[in-house]
Amino acid sequence: MIQKTKPAEKLAGTLVMPPDKSISHRAALFAAISDENSIIENYSSAADPQSTLSCLRQLGVSIQKKGNRVEIEGVGRDGFRPPESPLDCGNSGTTMRLLSGIMAGAGIKCKLIGDESLSSRTMKRIIDPLRQMGCDISGRDEEFAPIRIEPHNGLNPLRYPLPIASAQLKSSVLLAGLFGDEPTEVIETVPSRDHTERLLGLKSEPFGTGKIIRSSRSDVLPAQNYEVPGDFSAAAFWLVAGSINSGAELDLVKVGMNPSRTGIYHILEEMGAQFTQSNSAIAGKEPVSDISVKSAQLNPIELDPKLIPNCIDELPVLMVAMCFADGRSVITGAEELRHKETDRLSAMAEILASAGAEIELQKDGMIIHGNPDFTPKPARFKSYHDHRMAMAAAVLSTRSSGSCEVEDAECTSISYPQFWTHLHELTQS
The missing domain is CATH 3.65.10.10 (Enolpyruvate transferase domain)
Incomplete structure (x- = not known):
């Protein structure tokens, strides 16, 4: 046009x-991994957050939409169903990077794909730390989508200084960390968007000139009941x-x-x-x-x-x-x-x-x-x-x-x- x-x-x-697109993505993803049910008001109708909902449905998450009101039945950390077809993230880098963290941490066998634009964007920055945690994740040429994830043999705690200021990278590692028995720690020296920490209530404390954020299985994942x-x-x-x-x-x-x-x-x-x-x-x-x-x-x-x-x-x-x-x-x-x-x-x-x-x-x-x-x-x-x-x-x-x-x-x-x-x-x- x-x-x-x-x-x-x-x-x-x-x-x-x-x-807000960034919050809508996270609200849906975090509602899915909670053990509680969530009602999200004013959920984004934009294409990217709708890709997130579509992927969650493929994973067995029950989602009901009434206008811009979205009701999600949480399946918890261990309730995802391996999808029968690739998870299509469309043009959404947030969907692919955050969902990769969840799927890799949970050890769900799946493939994440995207459109031509998304398939040309680097995913190496999430693949590398997730592998260090023990996740079985790979990409085309070790860098690009499609992203393939296989079950793992257990997660290792990771202490990870962020090499760049990236909320998507930070979130991907922390979300995978939610499936580990020992805390994963992300060290952030230059601030980036903090929606993930806020909405999940993750523990953080000052560290040097920045902060250190932790996630593990001991974190109770709250329902996401609010207006975006x-x-x-x-x-x-x-x-x-x-x-x-x-x-x-x-x-x-x-x-x-x-x-x-x-x-x-x-x-x-x-x-x-x-x-x-x-x-x-x-x-x-x-x-x-x-x-x-x-x-x-x-x-x-x-x-x-x-x-x-x-x-x-x-x-x-x-x-x-x-x-x-x-x-x-x-x-x-x-x-x-x-x-x-x-x-x-x-x-x-x-x-x-x-x-x-x-x-x-x-x-x-x-x-x-x-x-x-x-x-x-x-x-x-x-x-x-x-x-x-x-x-x-x-x-x-x-x-x-x-x-x-x-x-x-x-x-x-x-x-x-x-x-x-x-x-x-x-x-x-």
């Missing part, structure tokens, strides 16, 4: 963000759109404000963005707030590489914001972007350059020479079938001098099915 966009004469309105908050990663596109468009006034309702996710919020504030929070509360174990966004004059920034793990998924739209800042902005330490659904550094460089932005692509980041008066040229943007590329291009096009087009725009359904409808509503209000 080719989506046509028009410059935003104004940008105003109230939006309810789609349910709005997806902060989705809200990030409107934080930028509202900031760069003159006269914009946006209200975003019930947005998840987990501190391990909101890096771009504080980065944009440092750049001069004008945000106001209200109605702050706790949903399950996650903080939520309403956010008001108004247009602002943005200043350039040299992004501290230590902040990258906290905003890795939001970096593409942050690059859009930098195009309208008054001066030179620098991103370094973001080479992980090259290993996402597409090479997001190269993809964003092409998107920004095609709009006429002055950029310098680096191996691990980008230099962007911003201008508050920058007016993107009308262009036809490639999305590379990557939802975040499509949405970043759309936000950029709101400041364009004419109509733009986004190729393969349906890919936004991976995380934000209502995106194009919301964009239309805000620009027509």
Whole structure:
């Protein structure tokens, strides 16, 4: 699908963000391994979390859906049924990496597959530590899907310093550790998303400059009874759109404000963005707030590489914001972007350059020479079938001098099915 966009004469309105994708995945997976039954409200309808539900059904988990309410009968650690066909994770790296941890820890014979994009993303980072624990797991060329898992002869406790800041890697190891008699310990020096620890109530304590997190069979796995908050990663596109468009006034309702996710919020504030929070509360174990966004004059920034793990998924739209800042902005330490659904550094460089932005692509980041008066040229943007590329291009096009087009725009359904409808509503209000 080719989506046509028009410059935003104004940008105003109230939006309810789609349910958080990262939390939806985990809520379903953790409900399945609990001995109790769970009711999850506001479960994401996006393609990726639906892949997680489909895989769990193949494993014998009873799941009932009523709108965005999902009821899951927990089978416990030892109740999974070996699937009769491959577990299709679709485009979802979270599904494949977290489910691999559970299946490998449980020793369930299975094969995990994915689409072309997912099959090109490295899984070596989870295969290696899971093997060290005694799991029988392998991948194509020892690195890629399909992932094959066989029964094991018992798990070994593992003390594992994370080589990179990755919530998926951390979660995969901790989930496998739940099947071991002795604690598995994950040492995290650079913070990453902490939804797994929060929702499972795993023990952690300070360790050096970071923390150490433990999991084992002694951990009691709680039911997952809560309402999934709005997806902060989705809200990030409107934080930028509202900031760069003159006269914009946006209200975003019930947005998840987990501190391990909101890096771009504080980065944009440092750049001069004008945000106001209200109605702050706790949903399950996650903080939520309403956010008001108004247009602002943005200043350039040299992004501290230590902040990258906290905003890795939001970096593409942050690059859009930098195009309208008054001066030179620098991103370094973001080479992980090259290993996402597409090479997001190269993809964003092409998107920004095609709009006429002055950029310098680096191996691990980008230099962007911003201008508050920058007016993107009308262009036809490639999305590379990557939802975040499509949405970043759309936000950029709101400041364009004419109509733009986004190729393969349906890919936004991976995380934000209502995106194009919301964009239309805000620009027509």
